[in-house]
Amino acid sequence: MPLHPDELKRFQELDDEALMALFQQEGSEAAYTVLVRRYKSPITNFLYRFVGNYDDALDLAQETFIRLYRYKHAYRSAQRFSTWLYTIATNVARTFYQQRQRRATVSFSALSPDEEGEQHEWEIPDSSYMPDTRVDSTYLAQRIQRALMQLPAVFREAIVLREIMELSYEEIAEVMQTELGTVKSRINRARQRLQELLRDVYEELYGSATQQP
Amino acid sequence: MTDRRPTLKVLLPSVPVPEDFEYQLWLRRALRQLPIAPVSETFEETLLQRLRAEQHVAAWRRGAFLSLLAVALVSGTLALWRFFHPPAPAAPLRPIEYVAPLVVTADQRFTLLPQPSHTYTTRSVRRLPSPTPVPGGTVPLPPPEE
Numbered sequence: 001m002p003l004h005p006d007e008l009k010r011f012q013e014l015d016d017e018a019l020m021a022l023f024q025q026e027g028s029e030a031a032y033t034v035l036v037r038r039y040k041s042p043i044t045n046f047l048y049r050f051v052g053n054y055d056d057a058l059d060l061a062q063e064t065f066i067r068l069y070r071y072k073h074a075y076r077s078a079q080r081f082s083t084w085l086y087t088i089a090t091n092v093a094r095t096f097y098q099q100r101q102r103r104a105t106v107s108f109s110a111l112s113p114d115e116e117g118e119q120h121e122w123e124i125p126d127s128s129y130m131p132d133t134r135v136d137s138t139y140l141a142q143r144i145q146r147a148l149m150q151l152p153a154v155f156r157e158a159i160v161l162r163e164i165m166e167l168s169y170e171e172i173a174e175v176m177q178t179e180l181g182t183v184k185s186r187i188n189r190a191r192q193r194l195q196e197l198l199r200d201v202y203e204e205l206y207g208s209a210t211q212q213p
Numbered sequence: 214m215t216d217r218r219p220t221l222k223v224l225l226p227s228v229p230v231p232e233d234f235e236y237q238l239w240l241r242r243a244l245r246q247l248p249i250a251p252v253s254e255t256f257e258e259t260l261l262q263r264l265r266a267e268q269h270v271a272a273w274r275r276g277a278f279l280s281l282l283a284v285a286l287v288s289g290t291l292a293l294w295r296f297f298h299p300p301a302p303a304a305p306l307r308p309i310e311y312v313a314p315l316v317v318t319a320d321q322r323f324t325l326l327p328q329p330s331h332t333y334t335t336r337s338v339r340r341l342p343s344p345t346p347v348p349g350g351t352v353p354l355p356p357p358e359e
């Protein structure tokens with residue numbers, strides 16, 4: 001998507017919402033290109049942490065930007081652009097993940113609401129998952145990614161948006177289209193689960209994870 | 214004068230810190246320090262190709278949809294027309310219609326010939342006279358020569 005340098009400079013000074021308005025109302029390809037350049041890295045990163053495979057993440061990131069192009073008229077100017085884009089990416093990732101998990105997932109949702117009354121599918125952890133060394137080259141990064149992949153999808157989604165993408169709780173609630181309380185609960189439980197899964201790594205590095213009396 | 218007011222610090226209990234506070238802190242820091250997935254240089258180019266392909270397919274789909282819509286509209290209109298203008302019922306069900314007798318006026322070209330004024334009767338029929346022998350009039354013919 002080649003752009004004239006002057007045009008690029010002019011568009012780069014605009015914020016996301018202004019660019020989106022230009023793209024939405026005037027069909028400005030330049031505005032779209034600047035948005036793609038601005039968000040391709042965060043979106044790819046979010047998707048990689050969610051699906052755990054670099055090639056899939058790149059493909060899904062492209063799918064996200066195609067949907068942005070296709071459904072530009074669905075954007076409301078009162079909405080924050082980044083939140084809207086993460087919502088698209090989350091939906092893309094969920095669809096992909098559900099298709100991949102369908103063969104290995106057993107649904108007990110009707111039988112097992114959790115203590116918050118929230119029903120979700122119990123997923124069989126993918127023990128065969130191998131971290132992608134093109135991204136995670138260190139042992140620590142590989143262990144963390146493996147632990148992330150062992151979380152249920154809704155927990156992983158929440159913890160990645162909070163701890164890696166650094167979104168606020170309110171933004172996460174908007175992205176995940178759920179209540180603020182549910183988001184906090186999911187993040188909390190995801191942290192607890194990660195602590196269980198990664199305790200041995202910490203202890204290898206620093207000794208006991210709990211303070212000695 | 215001594216200050217007998219207890220300090221706030223004494224009144225409020227100290228907030229407990231979880232035993233694995235440092236571990237939790239390390240974990241959150243480690244999550245934020247995970248390497249960033251690089252984006253390939255061909256990302257935008259590939260995206261552009263996919264967008265163009267998508268637009269091409271969308272144009273075909275739109276064309277096909279419009280064609281189908283046109284066919285549906287035409288057939289729908291025909292069906293409505295047919296509904297409001299049903300065909301004439303078949304012959305056995307048709308009500309008996311009164312047909313006025315056909316009156317043919319006389320045509321001068323076809324006037325009848327005048328009827329004969331005299332009618333023939335058997336008495337007026339002339340008969341051939343009966344043959345009467347003529348005296349000496351009969352001479353036999355010679356026999357034919359062989």
